[in-house]
Amino acid sequence: MRKIDFFLDKFSLFLIILFPIGLLISSGVSETITILIAITFIIKSIFNKNFYWLKNKYFGLLLIICISLLLNLFFSENFTLSFSRNFFFFKNVIFVFAIIFILNRQKNFDLIFIIYLLIAAIVTFDIYFEYFLGKNILGFKSYDPNRIASFLGKELKIGHFILGFSFISICYYFEKYSIKSNNHKIFGFFLIIFFFIALLLTGERANSLKGIFFIIALIILSSKKHFKYKKVFFTSIILLLISTYFFSEKIRYRFNVILKPILSVGFIEAYKETQHAAHFYTAIKILEKYPFFGVGNKNFREECLKNDYHNDGYKRTTERCATHPHQIYFELLSEHGLIGSITLVSIIFFILNRSIMIYLKRKNLVHLASILFITVQFLPLIPSGSFFTSWSASIFWLNFAILLFYNNKKS
Secondary structure (H helix, E strand, C coil), X not given: CHHHHHHHHHHHHHHHHHHHHHHHHCHHHHHHHHHHXXXXXXXXXXXXXXXXXXXXHHHHHHHHHHHHHHHHHHCCCCHHHHHHHHHCXXXXXXXXXXXXXXXXXXXXXXXXXXXXXHHHHHHHHHHHHHHHHCCCCCCCCCCCCCCCCHHHCCCCXXXXXXXXXXXXXXXXXXXXXXXXXXXHHHHHHHHHHHHHHHHHHCCCHXXXXXXXXXXXXXXXXXXXXXXXXXXXXXXXXXXXXXXXXXXXXXXXXXXXXXXXXXXXXXXXXXXXXXXXXHHHHHHHHHHHHCCCCCCXXXXXXXXXXXXXXXXCCCCCHHHCCCCCCCCHHHHHHHHHHHHHHHHHHHHHHHHHXXXXXXXXXXXXXXXXXXXXXXXXXXXXXXXXXXXXXXXHHHHHHHHHHHHHHHHHCCC
C-alpha cells in the first residue's frame, strides 16, 4: 500500500510540474494532464479510503456550480454541444483538490514554484527573442506581425500564460528570498519588470490591461516587507508603460487601433464599430430571449447565426458570430442565463472575498497573486477567452487551487 501511495504522489507531482509545458504543447496535452491529475487523486483517495476533501466547505460550494451546469445542460438548445463541458466540469473540482494536496508538502511546494518560475522565465525570454528577431527560438512565427505567438505557434494567447504563471512564481520568489537581502529584492524587482514588459510586447491588449491592473493592485496591497519603496516602484511601472508605448511601433499600433477611433468619434460610436461590440450585442439579445438558463453552454456559436441578432447599428454585425462572445460576463449571461451566471459569479466572488480577508491577516504574497489572477479574469468590459475552454480553464483552476490552498492553510 505504501509503495502505491508513494508512486501516486510522485506521479502527481511529476504531472503538476509538467502542466505548464503541456499548455505550451497543446490544449489536448494540457487537458490530458489535468484529467490524469484528477484520476490519480481519486485513485489515491480510494486506496487510502480517505475522502476528507468531500467535507471541505469549498468543495460544497464548487459542487453547487457543478449542479448548476447540469441544470443548464437540460435547458440547452443543443444538448450535444453542452454535454462535455457541463457533465465533465467536475474534473476541475477534483483537479483543484489534487493540487491542494500536493502543495501541502513543503518540498513539493518549493519544487513546483521554482520550476514554474524557470519555465515562465524561459517563455518570457522567448517573447523578447521573437519580438526582436521575428520568430521564436524554435522557429515558430506569428501570423500577425504585431503580435507574439512564442511556443504556441498559431495560437495568439501567450500573454495569458505569462499572466497565469509568471506573477505567482515571482511572488513565490519574493516570499521566499526577498527578505534575506536587498540584492534578492532588487533581483525580484528586475524579474517583475522583465515579465511585465514581455506581457506588453505580446501585443495582447486585454491581457496587458489585466497585467497593469494586477501590478498596480499588487503594489498597493503588498506588505512593506516585500515592497518597501512602493512609490518608486509604482512610478517605474508608469514610466515603463509610457516608454513601451512610444518606443515600440508594434505596441503603439495595437493600442492606437482603439484609441484613435475613440478620440475621433467618441467612445460609444467607436465601440459600435468593433467586432467585440457585435458579439456583446448578440449576447445581450440572447439573454433577453433565454433569460433564466441561457441558450446553453457552448451554444452561442449556433444561436448567433440567426437573423434575429442582425443589427445594422453595429458596423460589424455580419461578424457577430464566434465560438463565444469574448467577454466572460456576456458568455455566462448568454449561455447560462441569470440563474447560472448568478450562481457561478456569486460563489467565486464569495470565495474571493473570503480569500482577501485571509490575505489581509496573513499577508502572503503568493496568496495575493492567486487572488489577483482570479480577480482580473472577472474585470468588466475587457475582452476575454472562453471561461470553459480547457486551455484557459486549466490556468484558471490552477490559480484557484493555490488560492484555496492558502484559504485552507492554518496560520
